[in-house]
Amino acid sequence: MVTVTCTAGAGALVTxxxxxxxxxGQPSQLQLNATEHDDRRSFFCDATLEVDGETLNKNExxxxxVLYAPRLEDSDCPRSxxxxxxxxxxxxxxARGNPEPSVHCARPDGGAVLALGLLGPITRALAGTYxxxxxxxxxxxxxxxxxxxxxxxxxxxxxxxxxxxxxxxTEASLSCVAxxxxxxxxxxxxxxxxxxxxxxxxxxxEHAGTYxxEATNARGSVAKNxxxxxxxxxxxxxxxxxxxxxxxxxSSPCMTLxxxxxxxxxxxxxxxxxxxxxxxxRLFSCEVDGKPQPRVECVGSRNTxxxxxxxxxxxxxxxxxxxxxxxxxxxxxxCNATNRHGSMVKTVAVSVESPPQMxxxxxxxxxxxxxxxxxxxxxxxxxxxxxxxxxxxxxxxPQPQRLRVSRQDAGDYRCLATNAHGTDSRxxxxxxxxxxxxxxxxxxxxxxxxxxxxxxxxxxxxxxxxILA
Numbered sequence: 001m002v003t004v005t006c007t008a009g010a011g012a013l014v015t016x017x018x019x020x021x022x023x024x025g026q027p028s029q030l031q032l033n034a035t036e037h038d039d040r041r042s043f044f045c046d047a048t049l050e051v052d053g054e055t056l057n058k059n060e061x062x063x064x065x066v067l068y069a070p071r072l073e074d075s076d077c078p079r080s081x082x083x084x085x086x087x088x089x090x091x092x093x094x095a096r097g098n099p100e101p102s103v104h105c106a107r108p109d110g111g112a113v114l115a116l117g118l119l120g121p122i123t124r125a126l127a128g129t130y131x132x133x134x135x136x137x138x139x140x141x142x143x144x145x146x147x148x149x150x151x152x153x154x155x156x157x158x159x160x161x162x163x164x165x166x167x168x169x170t171e172a173s174l175s176c177v178a179x180x181x182x183x184x185x186x187x188x189x190x191x192x193x194x195x196x197x198x199x200x201x202x203x204x205x206e207h208a209g210t211y212x213x214e215a216t217n218a219r220g221s222v223a224k225n226x227x228x229x230x231x232x233x234x235x236x237x238x239x240x241x242x243x244x245x246x247x248x249x250x251s252s253p254c255m256t257l258x259x260x261x262x263x264x265x266x267x268x269x270x271x272x273x274x275x276x277x278x279x280x281x282r283l284f285s286c287e288v289d290g291k292p293q294p295r296v297e298c299v300g301s302r303n304t305x306x307x308x309x310x311x312x313x314x315x316x317x318x319x320x321x322x323x324x325x326x327x328x329x330x331x332x333x334x335c336n337a338t339n340r341h342g343s344m345v346k347t348v349a350v351s352v353e354s355p356p357q358m359x360x361x362x363x364x365x366x367x368x369x370x371x372x373x374x375x376x377x378x379x380x381x382x383x384x385x386x387x388x389x390x391x392x393x394x395x396x397x398p399q400p401q402r403l404r405v406s407r408q409d410a411g412d413y414r415c416l417a418t419n420a421h422g423t424d425s426r427x428x429x430x431x432x433x434x435x436x437x438x439x440x441x442x443x444x445x446x447x448x449x450x451x452x453x454x455x456x457x458x459x460x461x462x463x464x465x466x467i468l469a
Contacts, residue, residue, distance in 0.1 A: 002031070002038075003030070003031050004030045004031075004043050004062070004064070005027050005029045006021075006046075008047035008049070009047075011024050011025050011049060012024060012025065012047045012049040013047070014027060014047045015048075016028035016029070016044070017030065028045075030043070035068075036071075036098065039068075039098055040063055040064070040065065042061050043064065044060075045061070045062070047059070067098050067137075069136065069139030070096065070134035070136055070140060071095060071134075072132060072141045076092075077092075077103070077143060078145065079146065080145065081148065082148045083147070083150070084150050084219065085219075088121050088122070089120070089122050091114055091118075092116060093105055093132050099137060102135055103132060105131065105132040106130060107129070108130075108144075112126065114147070123149065124151055127147055128146070130147065131143075150181045150217075151181055153178040153180035153184035153216065153220065153222045155215055155222055155224045159177030159178060160176035160213055160226065161226070162225070162227065163227045164228050164229070165229045166207065166228060166230050166231070167230075168204060168232045169202070171200045172201055173200050173201060174188045174201075176213040176224075178215030180219065182217050183217065185217065186214070186215045186216075188214075190212075191212055192345045197211065204230070206342045207228060207230055208228055208230040209228060211226045211227075212225055262290055262339065262343075263288050263289070263342065264289045265337065265344060266289065269286070269289075270286035270287060270288060270348070272346070272347065272348055273351075275350075276352050277421050278353065279354070283312060284313060284328065285313040286312055290339050294339040295339065296312065296337045297309070298310035298333040298335040300333050304329055305331025305333060305350070308329045308331070310348070328352065329352075330350050330351050331350060332348075332350075333348045333349075352385070353384075353386065353420075355421035355422035355423075356383070356384040356419055356421075356424040357417075358380065358381075358382045358390075358415065358417050358424050358425075362380065362382055363378075363379070363382070363415055363426045363428065365429060367379060367429075368430070368431045368433055369409060370434075371406065372404055373404065374403070374404060375402050375409075377392065378430070380415045380428065382424060384419050388424075391415070392414065394411060395414050406432070409432055410430055412427055412430075414427055414428075
């Protein structure tokens with residue numbers, strides 16, 4: 001209990017926080033059960049005295065200090081912290097008390113100490129439970145807090161081996177354990193399939209293959225391939241330690257890899273990328289291993305090739321083979337190989353290319369230049385993919401390098417188009433036109449081998465291989 005008293009001289013009327021004394025000359029008092037909320041509370045004392053008809057006034061204030069032991073509230077020092085690994089954070093655990101308490105957080109086993117109030121990186125090594133102690137002269141408060149550090153999943157060789165061996169006929173499960181916080185969800189699917197492998201399996205040789213396991217949590221995901229090998233039991237080991245065909249119940253079994261009779265693709269025999277050359281007559285060859293021989297069908301799955309069957313090199317067991325077009329459509333195809341032991345799919349990208357081709361529309365056989373004009377290349381291009389490179393040269397003699405067309409440029413030229421799939425050539429006859437008489441614009445004369453030519457100004461004549469036409 002705290003008593004606050006406001007007093008003054010004889011005859012003065014005092015008021016404490018607005019409450020006057022009963023009579024002048026007596027003190028005014030206020031009693032309260034002080035709590036931490038009263039700390040630094042101010043009280044105002046006012047005294048009034050009349051002297052010779054004049055009223056005198058004086059006031060003062062006082063501050064109450066309440067000392068109390070530390071308190072660790074959840075709002076100031078949470079019981080649990082969750083931070084992502086990596087970014088810098090400030091860890092705070094503040095205590096209430098008077099005098100102001102000091103706070104110290106450390107592992108109960110005397111290990112790591114948290115650097116409170118300082119900016120620093122969050123690492124998974126900080127994760128754990130800490131005991132925070134707040135202390136002042138009035139006592140102490142203790143609180144356990146848990147720091148959780150979240151990080152993306154990781155699949156290592158211990159929890160998820162790259163290679164696993166199963167025994168045919170036994171029960172096994174494909175379970176990969178991932179590290180991460182929060183605990184990751186792990187799912188495994190066989191390559192090329194969508195069904196998740198769950199629970200116990202009765203191991204059969206068709207379970208051999210490559211599986212893709214993916215671990216995911218709120219901080220990210222990671223995936224890895226797991227190769228499953230299935231072993232089969234045959235015979236037993238004799239006293240000499242060698243395997244023999246006659247089983248002996250008292251001997252240890254002999255193990256060997258099971259033959260995989262289901263379909264399997266190899267890149268060399270069924271490439272993922274194939275280029276068809278126009279006019280070659282070749283068909284796509286996709287040979288698949290398996291017993292019995294798998295049936296293979298490749299169907300377009302995207303863009304212009306969607307729904308189109310890709311013609312395959314014989315033997316092609318597809319009953320729809322007669323309806324396949326003779327030329328493949330470029331695009332992405334999904335090849336599905338199937339036999340009684342299972343199926344397997346593979347994606348194949350098909351592109352179409354062609355050798356060079358020139359004709360009258362791309363490289364006219366007769367072209368005309370104007371004498372005196374700026375020299376230019378022959379107007380010759382070629383169709384083909386990849387785009388052919390076209391070069392033209394004068395037949396018989398090398399073509400001189402001139403800045404302007406001369407009648408000596410008339411003649412036959414050979415143009416050659418080339419790309420990775422072949423060449424095509426074409427002969428082009430070039431004629432040179434010249435004007436007889438004085439050109440009103442250029443002020444030049446056109447003459448035949450140095451002799452003056454007679455003609456009306458502006459008349460145009462044709463010069464081809466030195467013959468006047």
